[in-house]
Amino acid sequence: MTFSIKQMAQKARVASRQLAKLTSSKKNAVLHSIADNLESMTDSILEANKKDLEAGRQADLAESMIDRLTLSKDAIANIADAVRQIAAQDDPVGSIRDIQRQPSGIEVGKMRIPLGVVAMIYESRPNVTIDAAALCFKAGNAVVLRGGKEALHSNLALAECIKAALQAHSVDPNVVVVVPDPDRAIMNELMTLNEEIDLIIPRGGEGLIRFVSENSRIPVIQHYKGVCHLYVDSAADEAKALGLLQNGKTQRTGVCNALETLLVHKDIAPSFLPMAAAMLAEHKVRVHACEQSIDYFEGAEPATEEDWDTEYLALEIAVRVIDSFDHAVEHLEQYSSGHTEVIATQDYSRAQQFIRSINSAVVMANASSRFSDGGELGLGAEIGISTSKLHAYGPMGAESLTTEKFIVLGDGHIRQ
Amino acid sequence: MTFSIKQMAQKARVASRQLAKLTSSKKNAVLHSIADNLESMTDSILEANKKDLEAGRQADLAESMIDRLTLSKDAIANIADAVRQIAAQDDPVGSIRDIQRQPSGIEVGKMRIPLGVVAMIYESRPNVTIDAAALCFKAGNAVVLRGGKEALHSNLALAECIKAALQAHSVDPNVVVVVPDPDRAIMNELMTLNEEIDLIIPRGGEGLIRFVSENSRIPVIQHYKGVCHLYVDSAADEAKALGLLQNGKTQRTGVCNALETLLVHKDIAPSFLPMAAAMLAEHKVRVHACEQSIDYFEGAEPATEEDWDTEYLALEIAVRVIDSFDHAVEHLEQYSSGHTEVIATQDYSRAQQFIRSINSAVVMANASSRFSDGGELGLGAEIGISTSKLHAYGPMGAESLTTEKFIVLGDGHIRQ
Missing domain, CATH: 3.40.309.10 (Aldehyde Dehydrogenase; Chain A, domain 2)
Structure with a gap:
């Protein structure tokens, strides 16, 4: 398969601008469609998962990895429920706080906005594909998903549920990009795309996180360990x-x-x-x-x-x-x-x-x-945990995938 | 002069823990002392500034740089006023928001806390020394200040006003570290100290900012240009x-x-x-x-x-x-x-x-x-501007120098 990761990321950047403007009800309708599709397409997801599991057993993957890789009808129902919970939460985008009149007469406040494009680099768990896509979508961000090669068939099958939901609601399908080739060279290129991608979240072992932190030109959320x-x-x-x-x-x-x-x-x-x-x-x-x-x-x-x-x-x-x-x-x-x-x-x-x-x-x-987990702390689901204090600290939900801009309302005010 | 920048940063890290626990009234009293000292020590600051200006003229610095470097009685009074304004603002540290009871019965909220240790790397303007120290102090952070070599005498004289204020209030003087040698090798070492320093803010030309962004192992606030x-x-x-x-x-x-x-x-x-x-x-x-x-x-x-x-x-x-x-x-x-x-x-x-x-x-x-400036937008002063969306976006005041942790109150609650 030949493709350009840079072009995919650029398309995600363009798509993110449309997504940033979607209403909450439209975003939630898409999330409900994803959840419904996960349930109606369970058989094909399990079939794809079976392929990954067979390949994993042939490649002698560790039992713990096989365990993380395994999907079941119940597991898929739980993933669908998490998506519905994300839909039920408040939309962080567009809320305004602290509008105050300044001595000059201008009114100044802050408005919450999406980050733009988020990239996830993760290992075997296929549920991350849906959790991350749903949280990024809720927060108005396009997402580039690069899962482990051992879960590729499962991830692509899950991506079909997302693609069908986006299509049904006429949303640009490039808001969720599943990288179709988990080659390391492509991951390395992904980490250089600081014009296209605003944030990278690695999820997996300490080795993966250190590798991404040390090689990325894009800001990285770090979570080494929990003692x-x-x-x-x-x-x-x-x-x-x-x-x-x-x-x-x-x-x-x-x-x-x-x-x-x-x-x-x-x-x-x-x-x-x-x-x-x-x-x-x-x-x-x-x-x-x-x-x-x-x-x-x-x-x-x-x-x-x-x-x-x-x-x-x-x-x-x-x-x-x-x-x-x-x-x-x-x-x-x-x-x-x-x-x-x-x-x-x-x-x-x-x-x-x-x-x-x-x-x-x-x-x-x-x-x-x-x-100490996004769900239990009231975030619905979590896209990762940050143990460094910059940008986000602790389990990260939809709000952690946004930032705030200043808004200023004047009536022809100029500075003296 | 022989000294270890790593040791200075380690001492700042230790001092930051005491600072994080200071009450707002104590922090504000220190800030008022700094402002008073700036006024009472104006003569010695101007003398030190004269040395920098003479050396600058001999070294044929550009007139715009000489301009940025020059202090006056009025300029110092303005810097002192900015410190008093920072003292008058709300303390961002310790505020708690959104405590909500979760389905499990635990109560979860968020509390604002300091980042820890902030490093500033800046060029000729000596006022940055006081602005940055005051904002970091207000937000409960220790700060490592590395100004330009052309402003070293001025910066050290300004640091005396801070040191005297800290001493008068029995606060560990290592909460504000002025690097006494603006050698490039020392700046390069500073950028590797990711165990000791949480955030680097470069202020100056695009060259400086790119250099720091590309070489720092510590997260960097970026601000390339304003079109x-x-x-x-x-x-x-x-x-x-x-x-x-x-x-x-x-x-x-x-x-x-x-x-x-x-x-x-x-x-x-x-x-x-x-x-x-x-x-x-x-x-x-x-x-x-x-x-x-x-x-x-x-x-x-x-x-x-x-x-x-x-x-x-x-x-x-x-x-x-x-x-x-x-x-x-x-x-x-x-x-x-x-x-x-x-x-x-x-x-x-x-x-x-x-x-x-x-x-x-x-x-x-x-x-x-x-x-579009910290003062006009109501931040009192600004430590820098971020044009990338991670952590802070736009002019950064004291709140941008903090983060939030989760707090959880239970009564023996365990997870099912």
Whole structure:
């Protein structure tokens, strides 16, 4: 197949201008059509997915990758539901805030507008194709989707659902571009198109994200890892804290919002750590413990400096006893990955202080780190997570795919 | 002088944590001290400035550079006033918005927080030292200031006013770092410190900005040029439109918010262009005119494709007759630099349509492009202008130097 990625991106740029002007009701009608098409075209999507799975098994893909690649009737229904949820949300585009008259007499406010063209570079999960297309479309952005080669048939089948919806509503089909050849050279060229593309969001392993960050001429949303912490304060409710620990560490392990480090205040350690040890043992969680806590855990290994920085993504946790609230804050300032941190405390002031002073993307009091996810935080779906503070911070929904311009209303006003 | 820029940046990073927690009243007290010190230390600042000016004349600096470099008692009083205005503004840090209960029962909102450490790389204007330090301080960020070598004495004298104010209020002096050696190697090292610095803002000529954008490992705010347009619609009030043209093109020319291109609707051209030609001739403005307008202007040159892209920064303008409102929008979509565009019209719907459909950083109806400036738009002062849409768009005040984190309040909530 011969094609030019630059031409595709240019067409997406042109199409983005029409999209930026669509009304909310028109955009939502298109999103509902996509959801309907996903359901009516489920059989052909599953057939395409089967091809990818067979090729994946022949190529000896890791079982975890096969797992991420696999679609089912239920999975497709869930993807369709997410699209309907995105349709149900407020349209971020066009809202105006803070119009104020200035001393000169002009009125100045800010209006939210789309970014323009967003590129997604991702690995095996085919649902990203629909999630990303729906969120970008809602926010008025054209999108260029470059998925992994192992999911190409699935992605192209999903793209058919989008294409049919756009056609039915007479929207330029170039607002959603699925790159038909996942060749690396094409990805490399994509990253140089800073005239055509405003933002790149890589989703996948740390290697992919570093590669894109280091080679892109287009701004990149970065999310390297989530070393999420639970700090059990001296004033914690121990039963609640135990619930947060169990849910955060064991409910799902291969995800960035799972807990990786437990910090326990020394005053509560003697009563809390035996309960924690029993629960973690029951769930077969391997423990890396500091000197002050290691005796509570049967078979624990001594924690090294490296453990405080490690995202295990497994039934494995680092545990450290902490001298004071300030000591906990210091630990977090040194080792936080900027993702999600949780305090368990019944002390009002300490909860306030934690919420105010820890500047990770998501800061929680008495809630499981597993809530750190676009859907649970009320964004409908997420296109990615940013752990760097520029532009967006934390899970990114439709609003994170927009920016604000200034608007000025005068009546012939000139500057003195 | 031997010093390590990396160590300075690390100290700024540590100091930024204390600064992020300061109350608004404390920050404002420091800002007022800086303003007072600028006034009481005016003599020593002017003396240092004299050294820079003498060295500059010996080095045969261009007169425009000498002009930008020159301080006076009045100029220093104006800088002090700007600092007091920044103190008088709302503190962006700590404000919380949109707390909503989610279906799971957790409450989710967003809280505004500082970015951390900002680096400024700038050329001759010494006022940037104080403007940038004050805006960063207000927004809770430490700042690393790397000014031009031609302004080093002035910048160090200004830094003394900041240092004394920080000391008087017991704030870590490393929250404002003035790089004492403007060597290029040090600037190059600065741009690699992505662990210590969150954002780089270059201010100066296009060469400097491109150099920083292409070489920085830290996110960069970009502002290449301002090709600002005035579109005189068929329904314009011609007297007002003429005022906007005169003010935009002639009030000050070497600035990015001056007009560079005039678009005139064909229906109003026969009556408007003769007035425009007389006024521009009176102000000795050189005209590059399209075929349909060239006969109105004595001595005009034919406009070339290049003219539509040119920022003259001089008494020079490009003029084009436009067939329709849509044609004007097309011209802007093709040639806009993303800075500021103005429509002159008395037609309500067209003003609305222009404001909605043109996505430059600042979009105006019936107001002079010269208002496109942080002070005039109500930001107090500006640290720079962004013409790319990521993170900030348009003139940047204190709020643009912050980001938002998610906050989550639960009562032992876990994810199902």
